[in-house]
Amino acid sequence: MHNAAAIATAFLALVCAETSAARDDVDPVGTWSCVVWGHPDFGDERVLLNFDPRGVARLARIENDAVPAWSGLTPWIAEDRALKFSDPRTGRQYTADLRRDNLGGSWRTMTTTGGWWCAVADVDVVPETTQERVAALPPILPLVTATPRYPIEAIRLAKQGRVVTCFLVDAAGVIVEPEIIELSDEMFRKPILVALGRSRYEPRAADSVLRPSCRSYTFSLDRLAQHEIELEFD
Numbered sequence: 553m554h555n556a557a558a559i560a561t562a563f564l565a566l567v568c569a570e571t572s573a574a575r576d577d578v579d580p581v582g583t584w585s586c587v588v589w590g591h592p593d594f595g596d597e598r599v600l601l602n603f604d605p606r607g608v609a610r611l612a613r614i615e616n617d618a619v620p621a622w623s624g625l626t627p628w629i630a631e632d633r634a635l636k637f638s639d640p641r642t643g644r645q646y647t648a649d650l651r652r653d654n655l656g657g658s659w660r661t662m663t664t665t666g667g668w669w670c671a672v673a674d675v676d677v678v679p680e681t682t683q684e685r686v687a688a689l690p691p692i693l694p695l696v697t698a699t700p701r702y703p704i705e706a707i708r709l710a711k712q713g714r715v716v717t718c719f720l721v722d723a724a725g726v727i728v729e730p731e732i733i734e735l736s737d738e739m740f741r742k743p744i745l746v747a748l749g750r751s752r753y754e755p756r757a758a759d760s761v762l763r764p765s766c767r768s769y770t771f772s773l774d775r776l777a778q779h780e781i782e783l784e785f786d
């Protein structure tokens with residue numbers, strides 16, 4: 553227990569140090585392995601995004617071989633340190649703040665909103681077949697998912713909240729470079745980062761590339777009360 557607490561504390565200190573360090577804007581040019589979330593029917597989707605220096609943007613997802621390897625997006629533009637492009641197929645309008653540590657941001661349609669998060673892809677050639685696309689977009693499977701502790705101060709103030717965090721997962725299944733994407737109240741930041749430091753994903757022996765993933769958390773007083781009742785009667 554003491555060892556786990558020490559690891560979580562060190563993890564939190566490292567995150568704070570990295571967050572405070574100044575970084576250059578993200579250069580979007582290249583191919584990225586991404587997770588896109590927020591669709592009420594599809595859930596999380598893993599896709600490849602490619603941004604050409606000439607402004608051409610393309611997307612590839614795991615579908616049958618009859619679907620073209622890459623589908624065209626609107627030309628990407630970067631202005632005021634923000635990246636913008638759209639997907640005519642889904643109607644999603646994508647934006648990204650290039651001042652973040654990693655490439656990612658939000659998307660919206662007329663009726664829905666969501667987000668996306670990326671890591672540099674290890675793809676050297678266009679994935680023409682479904683098998684090649686599956687190899688380029690392997691699943692990232694949770695092994696240990698730690699539950700964040702509800703802050704005592706939030707309970708006293710009857711505060712509820714929501715947090716969305718994105719991060720990279722290394723080959724050993726360790727979460728690295730976590731970033732808070734949505735945060736309803738600052739008091740929920742620390743328990744989320746501590747929980748991420750205690751969480752693990754399944755190792756990927758033949759894959760040394762960092763892979764992107766995201767999680768959302770809801771701090772609900774109703775759920776907390778229900779959990780306490782269940783514990784009382786266990």
